Amino acid sequence: MQRPEDASLIRNRPFNPKRTCLLLIDTQNYVWNDNVAESLPGFDATVRQTVMPNLQRLVASFREVGAEVMYTVMENMTRDGRDRSLDYKLSQFFIGKDSWEAKVLGALAPGDDDIVLPKTSSGVFNSTNIEYLLRNIGIDTLVITGFLTDQCVDHTVRDAADRGFYPICISDACATHSKERHVNALAAFAGYCQTLTTQEMIGLATRSSSARE
Template identity: 30%
Template sequence: MIKAIPFDFPYDGRLVPRHTALLAIDLQEDFLSPNGYFARKGYDPSPLRAILPVVNRLMSAARAAGVTIVHTRQGYRADMADMTPYETWRRKRSGLDGTDVLLRSGPGFQIVADIEVRPEDIVIDKTCNSAFTYTDLELVLRARDITDLLFTGCTTDVCVHTTLREACDRNFQCLTISDACASGDQYAHEAALHMVTVEDGVFGALAESQAVIAALSKFTSAAR
């Protein structure tokens, strides 16, 4: 099990790597680069970049233990045919008209080079905050018999939390890794982490990366 609050994960005491996936939410240039969407909105991307070494350590431990790695990327079609009138209005209001920011045709859509994406990893492209909305994420997870999800990525309060909430409603067991998630708004980040633990873990459990790596390393050691 993984040492966590308000309960150790998973609740039933059976952590099985082949039934577990590590989700890396939206670790893209548009959110982490100094000239991407996030920076253009006036946020400092450095807190987001600060988690990359932690995510890499988690991925290394997860791969060694046999855990599935899932990356998500957020962005719209190049022709913006999948963008609603409200989203178009928001884009114009943000000063993004005429740019390729948050479009799948732009370089900002790509996962940052600091994060290794291997051929066996799964990549889910999305337009919404939740990685479940209008995607095949749930189909992929069910097909691989995955029941437990470990959450990393950005931003804690928006795409991570929205995906987390939907995952809980779809009866996945969820663990948010506190030092592997980040936001440009520290207050929102801390509030999002706190919300995981209320009502005895209404959105699952919360742990630090060190506890997750320690638990996963036991599977690697046992395989030697």
């Protein structure tokens, strides 16, 4: 039975740019490059035709309304990667410190005042101080995008929900290596977040900006 004080708690909340952060997960050269495009043509087509244009639209929209834009990248903190999680070591994920593979994709380049968080685990809440930063900034809503839907995006959605944030996943601004995996992941973590399209998210942001004018 629902407690009386829980009746006002809903996922579909008004957009507040001061309390909302757009998070781009692992949108970096390691994840999408010419070699990846050649070996995973379906993934490449999805990123090139849908995800990248949508991410660019979202970044522009969030900047326009004055909302926070933040990035994560997989990147070793040490030269030999000894700081990586056990899973990253077992999976042989080695993204060198300050390497080209660790850089955010040029088409999504961070602004000079954006936060970029290097991480060495799938879950950004596990291997960075993102929660501390979001609390300091006053963020309670995390708009989650990027790669891969069934790995780092999935971890972030679930962890954000468990830590008392309102996660929103943008379904057409994230991707994984197959359509089936993407669809299955969205369904698997749907109970932890609100799921919107890029157009729906931009609509919320635009309407909120117009209402304040």
